[in-house]
Amino acid sequence: MSTGFAINQYPDVDQVYKDLRSLISQPIRSIRKAEMDKIISEYYDKKCARSKKMIAEASEYIPGGVQHNLAFNHPFPLVFTKASGAHLFDLDGNKYIDFLQAGGPTVLGSNPPVVRKKVLELLNSSGPVTGLFHEYELKLAEKIVQLVPSVEMFRMLGSGTEACMASIRVARLATKKKNIVKMGGAYHGWSDQLAYGLRLPGTRHFEANGVPKSVFKYTQEFYPNDLNALESVLKRNRWRGGTAAVLMEPIGPESGTRPLDKNFNAGVRELCDRFGALLIFDEVVTAFRVGLSGAQGYYGVTPDLTVFGKVVAGGYPSAGGLGGKKEYMKYVSAGIQTGMKKALIGGTMAANPLSSAAGYYTLCEMEKTKACEKAGKAGDRLTLGLQKLIKKYNLPFVAFNQGSICHLETVGTMLLEINFSKFWTIKKTIAEAHKRKHAMEEMGAAYMAEGLVTLAGSRLYTSAADTDAIIDDALKRFDRVFQKVEGVI
Numbered sequence: 001m002s003t004g005f006a007i008n009q010y011p012d013v014d015q016v017y018k019d020l021r022s023l024i025s026q027p028i029r030s031i032r033k034a035e036m037d038k039i040i041s042e043y044y045d046k047k048c049a050r051s052k053k054m055i056a057e058a059s060e061y062i063p064g065g066v067q068h069n070l071a072f073n074h075p076f077p078l079v080f081t082k083a084s085g086a087h088l089f090d091l092d093g094n095k096y097i098d099f100l101q102a103g104g105p106t107v108l109g110s111n112p113p114v115v116r117k118k119v120l121e122l123l124n125s126s127g128p129v130t131g132l133f134h135e136y137e138l139k140l141a142e143k144i145v146q147l148v149p150s151v152e153m154f155r156m157l158g159s160g161t162e163a164c165m166a167s168i169r170v171a172r173l174a175t176k177k178k179n180i181v182k183m184g185g186a187y188h189g190w191s192d193q194l195a196y197g198l199r200l201p202g203t204r205h206f207e208a209n210g211v212p213k214s215v216f217k218y219t220q221e222f223y224p225n226d227l228n229a230l231e232s233v234l235k236r237n238r239w240r241g242g243t244a245a246v247l248m249e250p251i252g253p254e255s256g257t258r259p260l261d262k263n264f265n266a267g268v269r270e271l272c273d274r275f276g277a278l279l280i281f282d283e284v285v286t287a288f289r290v291g292l293s294g295a296q297g298y299y300g301v302t303p304d305l306t307v308f309g310k311v312v313a314g315g316y317p318s319a320g321g322l323g324g325k326k327e328y329m330k331y332v333s334a335g336i337q338t339g340m341k342k343a344l345i346g347g348t349m350a351a352n353p354l355s356s357a358a359g360y361y362t363l364c365e366m367e368k369t370k371a372c373e374k375a376g377k378a379g380d381r382l383t384l385g386l387q388k389l390i391k392k393y394n395l396p397f398v399a400f401n402q403g404s405i406c407h408l409e410t411v412g413t414m415l416l417e418i419n420f421s422k423f424w425t426i427k428k429t430i431a432e433a434h435k436r437k438h439a440m441e442e443m444g445a446a447y448m449a450e451g452l453v454t455l456a457g458s459r460l461y462t463s464a465a466d467t468d469a470i471i472d473d474a475l476k477r478f479d480r481v482f483q484k485v486e487g488v489i
């Protein structure tokens with residue numbers, strides 16, 4: 001039966017946490033040193049020589065040699081020249097199965113011809129940008145309103161970061177309250193105020209280098225799956241200017257790396273209503289990957305505002321947007337209107353014809369081809385196969401998925417716990433996180449050398465372009481990598 005959603009079976013959340021806790025209680029199991037040395041000398045140095053040379057040259061002009069955070073791969077980033085469907089090709093002519101999918105936006109697979117054709121037609125007529133209204137803005141907004149029931153109006157912005165910023169401005173204007181409570185461990189872009197509680201819940205401002213601590217006066221975090229913790233923050237905020245919004249990813253922080261109990265979102269909704277805070281779902285990853293009505297459609301929970309990104313421009317640039325009820329969206333209306341305070345929102349490239357057309361045709365094609373479900377089935381097949389391999393080699397690794405968002409935890413870095421009541425343990429936990437992160441990078445390097453591109457060696461996005469044959473081929477490659485892990489003979 002067709003559900004329209006990518007998730008066919010919700011992960012057994014308790015079991016996932018049990019397995020993850022077991023993983024982080026054990027010593028790191030990464031690629032054997034001799035094998036890692038061989039991978040670097042035989043694959044990277046010999047077969048990726050042109051990439052190596054270009055990145056060395058780029059390091060002279062570009063800090064770190066690459067600019068996209070997801071391109072920082074160990075031992076050095078590779079240069080990619082071609083992307084098509086489920087595959088990527090590097091400068092040296094090596095072919096890869098693409099489970100990065102540009103960080104999530106390409107549910108149809110890379111560079112789908114149907115969308116490309118329409119984008120080229122648009123480029124031939126108006127070019128990418130005019131700064132003036134284009135019909136595709138209307139078409140895309142109409143489409144999103146039709147697909148996502150909680151969205152009555154939509155405003156397109158330049159990125160997910162911008163859309164998150166806009167959402168909290170709107171929440172403050174609408175509620176006249178001050179505080180923003182975000183779920184710990186989640187990334188909501190890199191704006192000052194939200195550079196808080198990143199990666200590991202409880203880390204507060206630890207990663208906010210360059211941001212004065214005073215910026216976080218009205219930002220708090222709460223622990224995933226802990227409604228009592230959220231309630232405590234909301235209660236405390238009553239005496240500190242109130243809570244304007246609770247901001248969270250509906251599948252859990254970092255695309256569900258810490259999965260949420262299935263009824264958790266409903267609990268948050270209830271608390272928001274009780275405390276008069278808006279509920280903002282950051283669906284930058286999940287809309288329209290989990291389903292065309294977003295993760296909110298899957299969970300059946302209605303947020304007040306929804307943050308969009310990635311798929312909203314189908315993998316083309318300038319992907320961001322805010323949607324919600326008219327009573328809130330009026331605060332981001334463009335143009336001069338007197339009598340009402342409006343949020344400061346802008347962006348030279350926001351809602352340009354190219355992004356709008358790409359987003360519109362991507363959503364139409366996804367709807368026509370049931371892309372979310374196809375990508376989800378590929379995710380199920382991949383995860384099941386990985387779980388079998390983990391068993392076969394008796395590894396402590398953990399694989400689980402929420403449809404086309406697959407997690408392969410080999411070190412569990414993101415699951416470490418920060419305990420402020422035992423402040424003397426914090427430094428040790430952070431040092432352990434760094435050690436585990438390096439092991440994860442080595443796993444990523446080993447996958448890449450087997451022709452598998454992953455997100456930081458621990459997350460894999462599947463797409464509608466992933467056939468059963470492609471997934472089975474990928475599993476054979478994972479099998480070869482697992483054979484190189486310490487303790488596997």
Ligand SMILES: Cc1ncc(COP(=O)(O)O)c(C=O)c1O
Binds near residue numbers: 159161164310319
């Ligand atoms: C959940 C979430 N929110 C916000 C963002 C920021 O979006 P952007 O990279 O478009 O600024 C990201 C980016 O990965 C994300 O995953």
